Amino acid sequence: xxxxLIVEDDPLMARLYEKVFKFEGYEVDxxxxxxxxxxxxxxxxxxxxxxxIMMPExxxxxxxxxxxxxxxxxxxxxxxxxxxxxxxxxxxxxxxxAVKYIVKSEYEPKAIVNxxxxxxxxxxxxxxxxxxxxx
Numbered sequence: 001x002x003x004x005l006i007v008e009d010d011p012l013m014a015r016l017y018e019k020v021f022k023f024e025g026y027e028v029d030x031x032x033x034x035x036x037x038x039x040x041x042x043x044x045x046x047x048x049x050x051x052x053i054m055m056p057e058x059x060x061x062x063x064x065x066x067x068x069x070x071x072x073x074x075x076x077x078x079x080x081x082x083x084x085x086x087x088x089x090x091x092x093x094x095x096x097x098a099v100k101y102i103v104k105s106e107y108e109p110k111a112i113v114n115x116x117x118x119x120x121x122x123x124x125x126x127x128x129x130x131x132x133x134x135x
Contacts (some may be wrong), residue, residue: 002120003027005046007037007063008081009055013104017050017081019107024117034058038066041073048120051098053082054090061092068097077119081112 005115008014009088014030029044031037032052035057041049053060060080067073079100080093090101102111102112 001025001027002043002047003029004048004050004116005029005031005037005040005044006050007031007034007040007055007060008050008052009033010052013052016109017112020113021116024113034060034063037063041067041076046076048116049076049078050081050116053080053084053093061096064093064096064098068129079116079119 001011004021004066006014006017006021006028008017008030009032011032014032018028018030023109029040029046031040034055037049037051038058040046055062066077066079067076068126072119074097077099078097079102080098081102082089082102085103085105093101100115101116104112107115128131
């Protein structure tokens with residue numbers, strides 16, 4: 001089963017996406033800021049990360065930099081899900097290694113889940129990193 005980590009500082013949005021992904025059969029974990037997100041990535045090795053940009057403590061672009069610089073996490077696909085609609089933000093995220101940039105306000109949650117499914121389907125079964133077993 002694919003494990004999705006949602007890194008989102010808005011508790012209502014985090015809960016909304018957690019419920020939608022769980023309904024679709026995914027295992028879901030949530031981190032309410034970038035620092036906690038990095039901790040959860042290292043503890044749980046998700047299959048895919050859904051990452052907001054505007055967050056306290058460490059913004060999404062800083063998290064993305066750290067993920068892609070680490071050999072243990074650089075292959076985990078990251079989808080940026082944010083309200084920042086600027087082209088520069090999208091370009092920065094994609095340049096840093098995000099596989100997709102989605103503006104929250106432009107899509108219904110179900111459409112976003114479908115986009116995430118497409119990203120996951122783009123990886124063959126052998127290429128998708130498996131969630132690590134708890135130590």
